[in-house]
Amino acid sequence: xxxxxxxxxxxxxxxxxxxxxxxxxxxxxxxxxxxxxxxxxxxxxxxxxxxxxxxxxxxxxxxxxxxxxxxxxxxxxxxxxxxxxxxxxxxxxxxxxxxxxxxxxxxxxxxxxxxxxxxxxxxxxxxxxxxxxxxxxxxxxxxxxxxxxxxxxxxxxxxxxxxxxxxxxxxxxxxxxxxxxxxxxxxxxxxxxxxxxxxxxxxxxxxxxxxxxxxxxxxxxxxxxxxxxxxxxxxxxxxxxxxxxxxxxxxxxxxxxxxxxxxxxxxxxxxxxxxxxxxxxxxxxxxxxxxxxxxxxxxxxxxxxxxxxxxxxxxxxx
Amino acid sequence: xxxxxxxxxxxxxxxxxxxxxxxxxxxxxxxxxxxxxxxxxxxxxxxxxxxxxxxxxxxxxxxxxxxxxxxxxxxxxxxxxxxxxxxxxxxxxxxxxxxxxxxxxxxxxxxxxxxxxxxxxxxxxxxxxxxxxxxxxxxxxxxxxxxxxxxxxxxxxxxxxxxxxxxxxxxxxxxxxxxxxxxxxxxxxxxxxxxxxxxxxxxxxxxxxxxxxxxxxxxxxxxxxxxxxxxxxxxxxxxxxxxxxxxxxxxxxxxxxxxxxxxxxxxxxxxxxxxxxxxxxxxxxxxxxxxxxxxxxxxxxxxxxxxxxxxxxxxxxx
Numbered sequence: 095x096x097x098x099x100x101x102x103x104x105x106x107x108x109x110x111x112x113x114x115x116x117x118x119x120x121x122x123x124x125x126x127x128x129x130x131x132x133x134x135x136x137x138x139x140x141x142x143x144x145x146x147x148x149x150x151x152x153x154x155x156x157x158x159x160x161x162x163x164x165x166x167x168x169x170x171x172x173x174x175x176x177x178x179x180x181x182x183x184x185x186x187x188x189x190x191x192x193x194x195x196x197x198x199x200x201x202x203x204x205x206x207x208x209x210x211x212x213x214x215x216x217x218x219x220x221x222x223x224x225x226x227x228x229x230x231x232x233x234x235x236x237x238x239x240x241x242x243x244x245x246x247x248x249x250x251x252x253x254x255x256x257x258x259x260x261x262x263x264x265x266x267x268x269x270x271x272x273x274x275x276x277x278x279x280x281x282x283x284x285x286x287x288x289x290x291x292x293x294x295x296x297x298x299x300x301x302x303x304x305x306x307x308x309x310x311x312x313x314x315x316x317x318x319x320x321x322x323x324x325x326x327x328x329x330x331x332x333x334x335x336x337x338x339x340x341x342x343x344x345x346x347x348x349x350x351x352x353x354x355x356x357x358x359x360x361x362x363x364x365x366x367x368x369x370x371x372x373x374x375x376x377x378x379x380x381x382x383x384x385x386x387x388x389x390x391x392x393x394x395x396x397x398x399x400x401x402x403x404x405x406x407x408x409x410x411x412x
Numbered sequence: 413x414x415x416x417x418x419x420x421x422x423x424x425x426x427x428x429x430x431x432x433x434x435x436x437x438x439x440x441x442x443x444x445x446x447x448x449x450x451x452x453x454x455x456x457x458x459x460x461x462x463x464x465x466x467x468x469x470x471x472x473x474x475x476x477x478x479x480x481x482x483x484x485x486x487x488x489x490x491x492x493x494x495x496x497x498x499x500x501x502x503x504x505x506x507x508x509x510x511x512x513x514x515x516x517x518x519x520x521x522x523x524x525x526x527x528x529x530x531x532x533x534x535x536x537x538x539x540x541x542x543x544x545x546x547x548x549x550x551x552x553x554x555x556x557x558x559x560x561x562x563x564x565x566x567x568x569x570x571x572x573x574x575x576x577x578x579x580x581x582x583x584x585x586x587x588x589x590x591x592x593x594x595x596x597x598x599x600x601x602x603x604x605x606x607x608x609x610x611x612x613x614x615x616x617x618x619x620x621x622x623x624x625x626x627x628x629x630x631x632x633x634x635x636x637x638x639x640x641x642x643x644x645x646x647x648x649x650x651x652x653x654x655x656x657x658x659x660x661x662x663x664x665x666x667x668x669x670x671x672x673x674x675x676x677x678x679x680x681x682x683x684x685x686x687x688x689x690x691x692x693x694x695x696x697x698x699x700x701x702x703x704x705x706x707x708x709x710x711x712x713x714x715x716x717x718x719x720x721x722x723x724x725x726x727x728x729x730x
Contacts (some may be wrong), residue, residue, distance in 0.1 A: 131710030
């Protein structure tokens with residue numbers, strides 16, 4: 095039996111093998127992805143983002159346990175591309191989470207990349223597809239930071255929870271940083287700490303403007319992950335948001351936008367390969383590099399000329 | 413007189429205007445860059461990277477002052493795309509640096525992007541070109557973190573200084589994170605703190621292997637930026653490295669590699685624009701998106717078909 099056949103029969107070790115093939119881009123990974131894609135699409139994807147130390151991992155674990163209690167199969171993906179200097183923390187947090195169900199209903203994986211973030215968004219997306227095709231009901235994705243890679247990953251989720259804490263003026267920072275644009279729900283975690291009521295009030299005040307322009311009442315939920323406080327409320331808001339976007343068509347239109355993005359990425363990769371091959375065959379690239387190095391021509395003019403020389407034009411341009 | 417003419421005559425306000433045009437990609441920015449590129453290439457670019465709180469800004473400022481003392485014109489670019497949550501620190505540090513020369517020999521600019529890192533590496537590179545063309549002798553570039561964007565920015569520098577501190581096991585973390593690959597010089601800053609000797613010894617031991625494979629004796633310099641200790645030594649190592657790479661041809665081959673990368677980026681951008689236009693004209697993209705959404709086809713097969721349908725092939729493939 096092939097690994098794909100075992101995967102289709104629900105073999106966990108086949109899932110692990112296939113994820114590893116996809117992550118390392120081994121020989122057949124595209125062929126395998128082609129088979130998995132049509133099976134995917136059922137899982138709900140929930141993204142959690144926010145500053146280091148906000149308690150995202152605890153919150154994600156709490157939500158996973160509640161969802162598992164509802165009879166769901168949950169996949170957790172923790173992505174931390176931001177810094178090798180603090181990269182250890184995420185895994186450390188994970189190790190402390192010892193009270194997760196051990197019946198296979200919750201499956202955790204960390205994507206710590208340590209210096210190479212190229213293709214991380216694509217790799218994470220492909221692993222989500224594998225999980226989805228395997229039959230997970232919910233996939234929870236946790237990221238630190240909001241670089242482009244993290245934004246791409248979070249943007250692919252159906253519902254985005256931005257996790258903040260009372261300290262350090264993160265609320266206003268988050269709003270400035272454009273997190274308001276990506277948030278569907280704010281969780282103010284560690285809400286037992288001083289200043290939390292003030293921040294909830296401030297957030298609500300600022301968000302009032304956004305709520306008026308939208309039909310989704312963007313909620314601010316004060317949570318205490320380690321005390322299991324308001325986790326049910328947070329989960330309720332998440333599931334209400336999913337129902338809301340399904341009813342309004344946003345769910346489908348957002349997923350279609352993600353598909354368009356995926357096609358774009360595939361085409362770009364393909365066409366870039368073709369460019370490289372074509373240039374190798376038609377142009378004296380090193381001569382052009384020398385001319386630029388010596389200041390005889392600039393890269394923009396040279397690239398334009400390269401397109402001409404190599405007939406790197408589509409039929410429509412001829 | 414046009415802004416470019418004023419720039420060429422050394423008008424600081426014209427430089428500021430042109431940098432703003434480039435940064436915001438205003439109408440004529442490519443035409444302006446085409447003019448500036450052949451004038452650039454003389455400035456030495458030095459990159460500084462390392463964890464937050466390592467004292468990079470102090471070190472960069474110290475080096476800038478020493479270089480200015482040698483009669484050079486210095487540009488400092490501080491890039492912090494990593495996180496909006498801590499993004500304020502960099503600017504805060506800058507404001508505390510009040511003892512910089514005020515004769516115009518040192519020019520500081522922060523690139524804090526707050527949520528949008530797309531194109532940051534390209535924008536930073538273009539601003540370096542403008543500074544270079546204007547006649548700066550040294551351009552010091554400071555980044556936090558080692559995401560792909562930061563790596564691209566640092567990789568474009570002639571000499572890379574990785575700044576570490578004695579605390580927190582950063583030395584080993586940095587080596588794991590692949591910082592050894594990009595470092596030309598290690599500065600162990602805050603070297604008056606406990607444990608610094610041990611870390612310098614550890615670093616030296618690990619680096620011994622790399623030194624054996626290379627003709628550059630990768631140095632570890634213990635510095636105390638705030639006490640002006642070993643800054644002269646660090647600057648000496650930087651200038652020795654520049655001399656070394658110029659003598660061995662690495663300087664030119666590295667810059668040529670950067671030019672190849674730039675051509676690649678320009679071609680990809682151009683060709684991607686063509687793809688989009690061509691698809692809009694020839695394919696029913698929304699039908700394909702629907703098919704993928706409904707699981708009738710996968711994005712890889714669909715993209716392959718799109719390339720066929722749209723004749724998105726270069727003559728060589730026909």
